[in-house]
Amino acid sequence: MTPTQTKRRLGLLSLVVSAGLVAIKFYAYHLTRSQVVLTDALESIINVFTSGFALYSLYLAGLPKDENHPYGHGKIEYLSVGFEGALIFIAGAFILYNATLGLLHPHPVARPDWGVLLLASTAVVNLGVGLLLVRSGKRLKSVALVGDGQHLYIDALTSIVSSVALVLVAATGVVRFDAGAALLLGAFILANGGQMLRRSVSGLMDEADTAIVAEVIAELQARRRAPWIDVHNLRVQRYGANLHIDCHMQMPYYFTLEEVHTQLHDIEELIRARFAVEVEMFVHADPCTFAACSLCLMPDCPVRQHPFQHEVQWTLSNAVKNERHHLK
Structure with a gap:
């Protein structure tokens, strides 16, 4: 099964489970x-x-690149997270x-025992499916699956808090425990919706993923070769699961075009091998100057001046800057 098919099946599982659990919860409300x-x-x-x-x-993100979408359709996953965050925010309010x-x-609250039983069962299911979605989403680099799984975590938490509130009402007879717990959950849901909206906007605005950028830089540093005198203006954009670097x-400067091409190809291949997703990488070759001699490791350089x-x-602090490095 391809990663795209796996994502779609997990998305379908989430939809079916969510529809079934919402029916159970409204039945619990009907009783209580x-x-x-x-x-x-x-x-x-x-x-x-x-x-x-x-x-x-997930269906759109899995479509291949085309003339209208040269970088693919992966950005739709951020829109999905934003849509989810907006609905959660409205629901919280x-x-x-x-x-x-x-x-x-x-x-008054009626039949709290039945409410606790039904809500506790939905919490167990949500926790299980949410864990599956988050783990699979991280493995498949899908922000939509991770966001969906985290939402199921939150749903499980609300069910647990709701169950505790019903137990308190049954044990103490204080009905305000019911509305008080609902008030706390509303505030929590509102805050979570805001966080998801921010994450969506960050992705759509191409906010730098410092963890990925640092990983790329560390890989280049670890496998550094003498002809790679300096790297700068390094940028990483995420399109769904895929990366553009x-x-x-x-x-x-005295390298032939063929030698430069070989070095650039090797750089692209080692970065692609590092990430388990599709990586599109473009490396611009700059000719060295004599000012770089003090930084250059090229053995037996025929033109070295220093x-x-x-x-x-x-x-991370120097490779992303749009300037060549030099000794201070």
């Missing part, structure tokens, strides 16, 4: 008439919509409003 159970059920409705959109985004009314005007590499002093270690 509990504010916190209603909160849990409303939050779960979002799961159905977001799982459906995530499944569609609505839940806060209803929970406040319930706290001011509490009403470009940088400038300073090389001896003795070698020491090698500049490529790091």
Whole structure:
């Protein structure tokens, strides 16, 4: 099974599970008439919509590049996370409003035992499926699957809190535990929706993924060769699971075009081998100048003007700058 097929099957699993669990939660609300159970059920409705959109985004992200989308369709996964975050944010605001009314005007909770039983069972299922989606999403480099799995984690947490609230109501007879728990969950859901929106905007705006950039730089540094005098202006963009990388590499100016091509090809191949996703890499070759002699490790260089002093270690702080390195 290809990674794209695996993503789609996991997305379909999330959709089916979400639809089944939301039915169970609304049945629990029908039995209990509990504010916190209603909160849990409303939050779960979002799961159905977001799982459906995530499944569609995984289908689009798996389409090949075309003339209109030369970098592929992977950015749709960030849109999926943003759509999910927006719905969660709206649901959180609505839940806060209803929970406040319930706290001011509490009403009795019926059959809390059934509510606890049903909600606890949904929490177990959500935790299991959420764990599967997050692990698979990280392995397959799918932000849509990871986001969907994290949402199921949150759904499981809301079910656990709802169950605890029902237990407290049954044990103490204090009905305000019900609305109070709903109020806390609403605030938590609202904050989580905001975080997902921020993550979506960051991806759509090509915010630098410092972990990936640092990994690329570390790989170049670890496998550094003498002709690779200096690297700078290194940038990484993520398109769904795939990566687009470009940088400038300073090389001896007397190299033939064939020698430069061989070195650039080797750089691209070692980076592609490092990541288990599709990597599109463009390396721009800069000719060296005599100012770089003190940094250059080329043995028996026929044009060296200055003795070698020491090698500049490529790091996250210097390799991303659009300027050649020099000794201070």
